[in-house]
Amino acid sequence: MGEKSTPLLAVLQLLKKYNLKGTEEILRKEANLGDAQFENLDLPEVELASILSAHHKESDPLTYESAYESLKKFVENSLDVYKFELSTLLYPVFVHMYLLLILYDHNDHAEKFFEKFSGEQEDYYQEDLQRLSVVKTKDHIKENEIAEIYSCNKFEVLLSRDTSSQLKRFIHEQKSSPVIINIINNHIQIDVHDGPGRTQAQVKATAGGLLGEAAKNENRAKVYYGLLKEPDIQVLPVPVEDEEEVEETPDKPKKKKAKRDNIFMKKPKSDPNAPSIDRIPIPDLKENDKIEKGKALREASKRVQLGPETLPSICFYTLLNSGHTALCADICDDSTLLAVGFSNSTVKVWTLTTIKLRGMKSIDKLQDIDKEAGDVLVRIMEEKDRDTCRTLHGHSGPVYRVGFDPFKTLLISCSEDATVRLWSLQFWTCLVVYRGHVFSVWDVRWSPHGHYFVSSGNDRTARLWSTDQHQPIRIFAGHMSDVDCVQFHPNSNYVATGSSDRTVRLWDCLTGSQVRLMTGHKKSIITLAFSVCGRWIASGGDGGEILVWDISTGLPTAALPLYHSAPVTTLAFSRDGTILSSGSLDCTIKLWDFGLITDENTSEENTTNGSTATKEEKFLLRSFATKNSPLKNLHFTRRNLLLAVGSYEGSS
Amino acid sequence: MSDSDAVYGSSLTIDSMKVIAESVGIANLGDDAAKELADDITFRLKIIVQDAMKFMQHSKRQKLSITDIDHSLKLKNIECQYGFVQPDSVPFRFASGGGRELHFIEEKEIDLSEILSAPPPKVPLDVSLRAHWLSVDGVQPTVPENPPPLSKEAQKLESVDPITKLSKPANKDSAGKPMCGKAARLKASESVNVKQLATHELSVEQQLYYKEITEASLLDNQSLFLEKYLHELIPSVSTCIVSRQLCMRPEVDNHWALRDFAARLMAQISLQCPSQTNSESGPSMVTSMKESEKTPLASLYGAVQGLAELGPEVVKCQPVSAAGHIVVHSSQPTIVRSQQSVVVTSGPGAQQPQKVVVVGMTPQHQPTTTMGAAPVSVVAKPVFARSSGAPQPPPELDDLSHLA
Known part of the structure; x- marks a missing residue:
């Protein structure tokens, strides 16, 4: 295949695509091409176009280096107003030049080109470059995840109007070398925004995504980030007449709100940002759940x-x-x-109180029970106390996430074996195995209202399930790499996902479409947490960075100072939303002043760089080190006591 | 970028390919074939390892393990590699010969019958849960479950260079520490003048005893940077060893035990903080020895005992002018000095067995050199028999020259 030129094969593919058999045959005969060789070249459309449009000039390997250098010079010499925006062009151009060199079989030149310029790319791209550097021949392009992503998708670059006209002028001057023009035409999506050219800090805040920034139209959709109206639950043990709660049947008349003297119901009655209560059907609360809710309020x-x-x-x-x-x-x-998930496929559940874990009685004993009895739920349980710990067997691979449903009757878990399992905390057995993900499932989370859960995995999708269906009811596809973490919005209408492609996306459960694309993370995202009010989302990354996003705009509100030295594995908001806690593999828990973080958002425009820096220092309230125990989970109790879970890894 | 080469460019060499080919019975692998193989295998290995990193990340580890590789292979629909266990570190051995260099893992032959006949290994402990307070109202209690408030390194830095503490008032960990609750109260109490403690009527022996106990437990504290406080510890310990009189009735009370204990404590201190102790603790005892004609028996006993515990090293760095041996021995607590050695016997304690300490010194032929470099052989018996020879370095295991 080496001696057959790529353009020739590309022409063949084009002929085949348009079903021009006669011409194809003649070409094959003339060029002495066999059938087998043709099969090898299965180029993506975009790649094909770029080859056909410019093969006569681009096949000269020596023009690449000088072309890249001239672009670099142009960026460096331009005014500050344009410079930082333009600099975002350098990385995608570099990557595609490398891939083109390899595509034209100039492997040695490609390697030299890579060595020369890879070091000067931004730090946060180095990891990608390492993965890209594996690609050494054109056969590799198809097999390498990252090279494939770059050749099949367009890299998003956001420029101001003036900056883009600067770029146009430069491209016109470069008529002699069409390499850059072709790359920009075929692989880069330039989006023009109306504002002035952005500063270095502004550019850096949103840079870092695998495919550049979010396009300006990406985050236009309205997101109802407000909270749902809380079902009106009497604090008294016997709930009377609370039909007001989440209701999907429209014929039920909406009753007058009972007196809302409870301080925890002080949500403004008509939050303009709240979705209507029946936007997503939410099942009625069961009698038992109401008692549970009442307890929670107390x-x-x-x-x-x-x-x-x-x-x-x-x-x-x-x-x-x-x-x-x-x-x-x-x-x-x-x-x-x-609950703790283990690498040996088991899930263990401990009780944290003195109440032991009880199972249900055996079937023949259950038949003797009077079903009408008021305390039937107590009677069905075994009488004698059981252990403080129970083990659930069923998965056949490491269990990557476990989660209790809001009503404490079900447990969900996901594993490397590509399944999600639903467990009953009354029978202590597996109820359902949800199959659908193709590879490992990394994360699974319950909806705050129960019934729904969302999972995400190695197959680059997140899936929304309801417990009563064995197939997903929505599939959220769009991430370019593994979806490492998911989280339900407090109003159950949205799902946020974080991925190795360094983007956080927000999906609408109703339509299944992506409503927010948030870029700015510099490493893959491991954990997500919604603020209590539903407006903010905090994300923790592999490098220890924590970002806070505003859902209403899709822009990063704050990047917390990089105090964690290892991946942030868990984030939790206090129940009153004032404190953000983060736990990391560096064996520390850090408490952040969330009030200050979001407060800064409003005054950010006025503060100079210097004062924001000092303000950022103030974000951190306190850090607590554990004794060599990396954090697995953080949880605020209803009374705002912080519970943390970690596993002791021995003294060393 | 100087390290870009190492980061991007590492790949299997043609030579490795040839060696591996030989090991599976292909004698003459062509250069081109080897190159092709090396490139392809490098590519595939890197992809597998890159995928394995994902599994490592989700297992919340920072160290790649063999199971990660297995899972990554499974992702590619390749059967995983059975039979690899993961020791904490993989000891690569290196051998060269015939112009070739080779890194390999040594695999020991295992006798199956030995394993079968051996008692079954202990069942690993089950996972258990334990709760403790990491923080109470924003203050971290100092309990064993929590890490020490200041790391040993930080304590050392602080003791060596106190300015660092001043220049960095906002410690990263305690930045913005709120002055509330307990912290505020603690702060307030700091400014209150501490009333002088009343002296309690404790016998000297009792006081010393308490001191010993606290000091011994200080030594056990793993997270304390002890060297900072040595200057306060050493004098009191030395006092217990060489003091003239430790109790009211030295003839009856067993002050010898205290001296023994203190001597051992001193040795322990010097083991833990090897940098300073020897030069600090030696002098007092050597002084006692030097003026052995004048010192009372008890002090001399302590001195000898202390030196015996410290071992020969300490004498090396102390000027020993007393040439020859001094012998101390008696059924009564006496010292018998001779040109060759010192023998000290513990007194006439009726019940206890007699303790005899013999200190032998090789005579110094150059009295002008004050630094006695000659090793002192210390023999303590019958209770304190200990070898004075320096421990033999463990035999070199990594000598693979015979393979070359």
């Missing part, structure tokens, strides 16, 4: 108000003898149960 009334002056107490649960086998942990909403 607990919440005893909540400690937190703030920079009053930090939460932290209770740390250490998993002993677990070494590297404990992978994930979750604590149920009322903080009575702890």
Whole structure:
């Protein structure tokens, strides 16, 4: 295949595409091409176009280096107003020049070109470059994930109107070397925005995505980030007449709100940003769930108000003898149960209170029970106390995430074996195996209202499920790489995903479409958390960075100072939304002043660089080190006590 | 970018390919074939390792493990590699010969019958859960479950260079630490003048005893940078060793035990903080020895005992002018000095067995050199028999020259 030129094969592919058999045959005969060789070249459309449009000049390997250097010079010499925006062009041009060189079989030149310029690319691209550097011949392009992504997709570059006209002028001057023009035409999507050229800090804040920034139209859709109206639950143990709650049947008449004297119902009645209550059908609360909710409200009334002056107490649960086998942990909403997923495919559930874990009675015993009895739910349980820990067997690979449903009756888990499993916390067995993901499932999360859950995995998709269907009801596709983490919005209408392509995306559960694309992370995203009010989302990355995003605009609000030295594995907001806690593999828990972080957003325009820097310093309230126990999970109880879970990895 | 070469360019060499080919029975692998193979295998290996990193990340580890590679292979629909276990570190051995260099992992032959007959290995402990307070109202309690408030390195830095503490008032960990609750109260209490503690009526022996206990437990504290406080510790310990009189009735009370204990403590300190102790603790004992004619028996006993515990090294760095041996021995607590050695016996304690310490010194033929470089052989018996020879370095295991 080496001696057959790529353009020739590209022409063949084009002929085949348009079904021009006669011409194809003649060409084959003339060029002595066999059938087999043709099969090898299965180029993506875009690549094909670029080859055909410019093969006569581009096949000269020596023009690449000088072309790139002239572009670099142009960027460096332009005014500051244009410079930083233009500099975002350098990386995609570099990557595509490298890929083109390889496509034209100039492998040695490609290697030299790579060595010469790869070092000067931005730090956050170095990881990608390392993966790209593996590609050495054109056969590799198809097999390499990242090279494939670059050749099949356009890299997004956002320029101001003036900057783009500067670029146009430069391109006109470069008539002799069409390499850059072709790359920009075929592989780069230039988006023009109306504002003035952005500063270095502004450009850097949103740079870093695998395919550049979010296009300006990407984040236009309206997002209803407000909270749903809370179902009106009497704090009294016996709930009377609360038909007002989440209701999908439209014929139910909306009743007058009962007196809303409870302080926890002080949400403005008509939040313009809240979705209507029936936008997403949410099942009715069961009798038992109502009791549970009532309990939650009673607990919440005893909540400690937190703030920079009053930090939460932290209770740390250490998993002993677990070494590297404990992978994930979750604590149920009322903080009575702890579930841990292990690399040996098991899930263990501990009770954190003195109440032992009980199973249900055997079937023949259940038949004797009076179903009409008021305390039937108590009667069906075994009488004798059971263990403080129970093990669930079923998965056949490491369990990457476990999660309790809001009502403490179900547990969901996902694993490397590509399945999601639903477990009953009454029978202590597996109820459903949800198959659908192709490879490992990295994360699974419950909707805050139960019933729905969302999973994400190595197959670059996130899927929305409802517990009563064995197939996903939505598939969110669009990420360019593994979807590492998911999280439900507090109003259950949206799902956020974080990925190795360094973007956070927000998806609408109703339409299944992507409504926000947030770029700015410099490393893959490991964990996400929505703020209590639903407007902000915090994301933790592989490098220890934490970013806070504003959902209403899709822009990063703040990048917290890089105090974590290892991947941030878990984030949690205090129940009153004033404190953001982060846990990391560097064995520390850090508490951040979330009030200040979001407060800064409003005054950001006025502050100079110097004062924001000092302000950023103030974000961190306190850091607590654990004894060599990397954090697995953080959880605020209803009374705002912080519970943390980590596994002790021995003294060293 | 100087390290870009190492980062991007690493690949298997043609030579490696040939060696591997030989090992599976292909004698003459052509250069071109080897190059083609090396490139392709490098590409595939790198892809597998890159995918394995994802599994490492989701297992919340920072170290790649063999299971990660297995999962990555599974992703590619390749059967995983069975039979690899993961020791903490993979000891690569290096051998060269015949113009070739080779890195390999040594695999020991295992006798199956030995394993079968051996008692079954212990069942690993089950995972258990333990709760403790990491923070109470924003203050971290100093309990064993929590890490020490200041790392050993930080304490060392602070003791060596106190300015660092001043120049960095906002420690990263305690930045913005709120002055509230307990912290505020602690701060307030700092400014209150501390009333002088009343002296309690404790016998000297009791006081010393308490001191010993606290000091011994200080030594056990793994997270304390002890060297900072040595100057306060050493004098009191030395006092317990060489003091003239430690109790009211030296004839009856067993002050010898205290001296023994203190001597051992001193040795322990010097083991833990090897940099300073020897030069600090030696002098007092050597002084006692030097003026051995004048020193009372008890002090001399302590001195000898202390030197015996410290071992020969300490004498090396101390000017020993006393030439020859001094012998101390008696059924009564006496010292018998001779030109060759010193023998000290513990007194006439009726019940205890007699303790005899013999210190032998090789005579110094150059009295002008004050630094006695000659090793001192210390023999303590019958209770304190200890070898004075320096421990033999463990035999070199990595000597593979015979393979060359």
